[in-house]
Amino acid sequence: MSTMVMNPAGLRSEVEDHYATYALTMDDKRPNAWVDLFLAAGVYAVGTHNNVSTTGMWWYTDRGLGALKERAAYTNGYLRHNPTRTLHTITNVRARETDDGLIKSEAYVVLYVTDRVEVSRFHVCGRYDDLLTRTDHGLRFAEHRVVLDAETLPGNMGVLL
């Protein structure tokens, strides 16, 4: 049984800061900084709501530094599509400390992209279901799981979430 901390507002703003930093690594296209926000053994997984809720299965799971770096590389120039500007809005943050010293956090994410004709539009939205840990350098993802709301996705999901 996990317990709430004495100061949830303080914890929440700490986690909100982490998410703001995280969004900037994606939107400013700093893939090495994105990788650095994970533990070396961190997990990044993305799935759709239906698949995750009915089968419990994730559409992709990157485990550890090699996979995380590879994902960062694909979504920052290695795929052939033109890089677009992205804007990640991360809201509705809730966080609690777990008994084993980690932070369980949840949030909503909305992603806007600017496409090849320079039109900005809504791309996809979903929820984060994360496990964070405190390190000497600040909060890091032990697990960052993204569950997308839609079952039918836009053609190019070669983006970080």
Place this chain on the structure above:
Amino acid sequence: MSVSPDFRTDLATGVVDRAIYTSEEILALEKERIFARTWRYACTIRDLRNPGDYFTLSVADQPVLVIRGNDGEIRAFHNACSHRGAVLTDERCGNQGQVLKCMYHAWSFNLKGDLTGVPYDEGYGPGFDRGAYGLKPVACETFHDLVFVALRPTVPSLTDFLGEMADHLAPYVQGIEPIGRNSWIYDGNWKLWHENFRDDYHAEFTHRSIRDLLAGTTARGWNWGAAPGHSVLQWAFPPLDPPKYARALQRFSGVDFSDGTMPVGWSSMLAQGPPGPPEGFAGGEPPEIRQEVLAVFPNLDIQPGPKDTPRGMKAGYLQTVTPLGVNRARVDITVYSDVEDDDATRQEQLENLADTQGSWGKLSCDDTEAAARCQIGVRGEGGRSNLFTRGVAPGRGGESADVRDEYSQREFFRVYQQYLRDES
């Protein structure tokens, strides 16, 4: 044979009039003469395990429902209430119980499509014939584990429709079970996607990872146009080159691999190693591991795992592409694994297969970009035709043809043109 007045070229030659990607009239004709007349993959038999399990799809813009009855029989119907046309379910799949009940005036139908319930039916008078108001059936047949439907099939038997493809496809689609589903929409004509799965000319250029990680992937393989309208590509796995791959990832993205971290490779192939030799293989030089893509006319692609390997024959994905307009299409992917697999193996299969395919696939994203760019380019007056003329020996290719040949594409366009010209 004379060229159809609709086209500026004879498509069967592989010189393909670009109007087929942009013309609203041709799209309307495709729906009427191809999608309404061909066998369309719907789902697998294991999507319909129990009585009342159903799956819905759109064929030539018409809503269709496939459902398993209490007698075990799989049937298909137009998904439209016989009263005033409301779709009976708008879910992709689920279980309907014993009754299909319309949400509008609550007419209900049993799993055989008979109209069984009409509230206040006395209002229709004594002559009202329920028998005339059953759900309208749609032709439905299975090929091993795959369920197909057809609105007005010109080839009445599914096996005849599959033709030369039937024997080739059969070993891959027995004992399989769906484990994941993904749909996505791209900006391009539907044919650009299906074409791409008949094309191995692009692989080493469009996909940086194929060039870096699997250089020479198309060096040994073949290309076959399987009549009528289908095709097979086959190629061999070359040795993997992880350091070159890591260097290229760094060069194009700036992600730092200089600390010696190795990427896992798509499908986790570097972590797992390349697919092993076939089961029961005893000593000597192991046979080359091969991969195939099977394309079924007009819009189904099947990419199983590595051929003749213990895992590969029963794991892969099925994909259909459906036009939403001349320049917009939806792709529906079903990932499947062996019915015998345990949960952990399924999860691993899903992750491995999904890593490359679908809207977030490390390969598919490149192909989507190619489709989007082609769609933009073919709109203009930059050229009248697209070229699919690689492979100059007569015939439909086969094991002697280079995998980069285009017998696969020409067989598609030969049959495509036949359907479009058929005015019957």
